[in-house]
Amino acid sequence: MATFRVVLVEPKNEGNVGAVARGMKNFGVEDLVLVNPVPLRAEARQRAMHGVDILERARTVKDLEAAIGLTVGTSGIDTESEKRFARIALSPRELATKLQKAKGQVALLFGREDFGLLEQELRRCDLLVKIPAAERYPILNLSHAVAIILYELFAAKAPKLAVREMSGLEKEKLHASFMGLLDATDYPIHKRSRTQIMFRRILGRAVPSKWEFHALMGVLQGATKRIQRLEGKR
């Protein structure tokens, strides 16, 4: 299975951060990244319990970094972009099933306690996950959300499948080629962004192999070059 990184984006409550570290320890995930967090003091350490080493080794960054591997966004609040993609948000169990075959690093993004992940943060995600909850009050405590997702991933651990997945670099090349094709075909500017996100999400769910990456690249670049050559001749 993949290795997991938990990324908390601008957590506002240090107790939650501590509780997340404990939950990570409970489910064997050690890599914690804090994006522009509240200062961590005594309460965070206290709530971390035996997960305090995870808290101490947590990396603090100012901005969301470029993800190395697959990026999974979590959400409970309906943002604009989520409504748009609501129909393809996975449940934690579906995520766990999907990632059973995955290798490499998977970053799990959790947003602010009040506003969740912002539009531009959700855009960077290859997959979206939503924890099923009561309609009247679907907003879980941050550490509860982390615990439930890590619990599902832990429960799903199974023998690895020998699939060579495409790398993060290849993924970005593929997205660039897709954009190149949209460009070449004069795809309407106002539709490009959401079409791009659609393509990212489809690939996120499909987890293509290296071979599939090369084949798709061939198709996209072949079409783009064809158009460019023909336009050059015009």
Add this chain to the structure above:
Amino acid sequence: MATFRVVLVEPKNEGNVGAVARGMKNFGVEDLVLVNPVPLRAEARQRAMHGVDILERARTVKDLEAAIGLTVGTSGIDTESEKRFARIALSPRELATKLQKAKGQVALLFGREDFGLLEQELRRCDLLVKIPAAERYPILNLSHAVAIILYELFAAKAPKLAVREMSGLEKEKLHASFMGLLDATDYPIHKRSRTQIMFRRILGRAVPSKWEFHALMGVLQGATKRIQRLEGKR
């Protein structure tokens, strides 16, 4: 499905009790019983968030009452009686599956933060549940344990999300468009068949929605038409 009651036995941390109330609200369980709890003050209310009504309506009792219906004990620490029943402890998922057919009231017992449920308390349980967790540190925060179990019970009764998948006809149209693009780009004949299969497999894994079908069709047909138009002008 059955109705659920959460019973916290001698909780020592009022913040945990509040967080449990919130988790209950998230998963639509309203009935909370506190056995000889720590006094609840501001922190419990604060952590309960929108679950504060559950906290206010919680019943406080001095001793564990005779359960009305099925009693489920939860545990993470190995006590003597737990070792004895270890082989029959269910996972949360197995519990949820089992209780899908159950009716009447089910009491879910959660023990103290440090010692869990005592021998005589475990004896009263009809079922034991254990949350799978890292061997090195299997003791979850009390509210995390409650949240994970209620999440499983909720997920078991939640209707599957109604995703409007693309239809078989749409799927075939999409494959035809993909072939059309390969045609238009003079994609090597000997590679076409396997590239086509690759595309089919990717879509098979991604299970695109109707919306994604239309967006992909737009991209493929747009590129193909562009090429055809340019070639016509040549």
